[in-house]
Amino acid sequence: MIETWRRFWRLSGFERGIVFEATAALPVAWAAVRVFGFQICKAGVRSGLEAKHSKVNAPGSLELARRIVRLEAATTARLPLHPTCLEQSLVLCWMLRRRGMNPELRIGARKEADRFEAHAWVELDGAVLDCGGAEHLHFVPFGEIDISMETQTD
Numbered sequence: 001m002i003e004t005w006r007r008f009w010r011l012s013g014f015e016r017g018i019v020f021e022a023t024a025a026l027p028v029a030w031a032a033v034r035v036f037g038f039q040i041c042k043a044g045v046r047s048g049l050e051a052k053h054s055k056v057n058a059p060g061s062l063e064l065a066r067r068i069v070r071l072e073a074a075t076t077a078r079l080p081l082h083p084t085c086l087e088q089s090l091v092l093c094w095m096l097r098r099r100g101m102n103p104e105l106r107i108g109a110r111k112e113a114d115r116f117e118a119h120a121w122v123e124l125d126g127a128v129l130d131c132g133g134a135e136h137l138h139f140v141p142f143g144e145i146d147i148s149m150e151t152q153t154d
Contacts, residue, residue: 004078011071018068021095022075029087038086042105045094057125061101068095069122069129086120092129093122103129108141 008016032041072092076083083091089105096103104123109116122129 015067015071018071018095019075022072022091023079025091025094026072026076026079026083026087027081029091030081030083033084033087033090041090045090045097045105057101062124062127064099065096065101065103065124065129068092068099084120086118089120089122096122096124106141 008019011019029041032044069092072088072095076088086107093103093105101124105120106123107118107120109118111117
């Protein structure tokens, strides 16, 4: 525990801010998905972020996003609750969008030993943002999950 605090205080102010943000957002997402469901939570990722949203990611966004992913993963590992990949992906999308990036939420599925399984992950400019590595490769992605600000017409 003491070593965890030492590592935390060695982080930059920006990185500590990301840890605080993830520490607050992950339990909220965990509860919100269970209480309100995915569609409402997806809408929450979009709400209030119109001013900062950009369709094109700035140079250096991918490196920054990967730093945020590592910090979110380290935070998740130390929480008493265990957010799912969906909850972690929703929080990551929200944190990246707050910084003006345009992440894509992906959800895939597979049938393994007569069980249906699903996995969620985030991509930025086609690059997978996942500390776990290649987990997403075992899932067939559904179509793009729209978290953009644009209104859709059917």
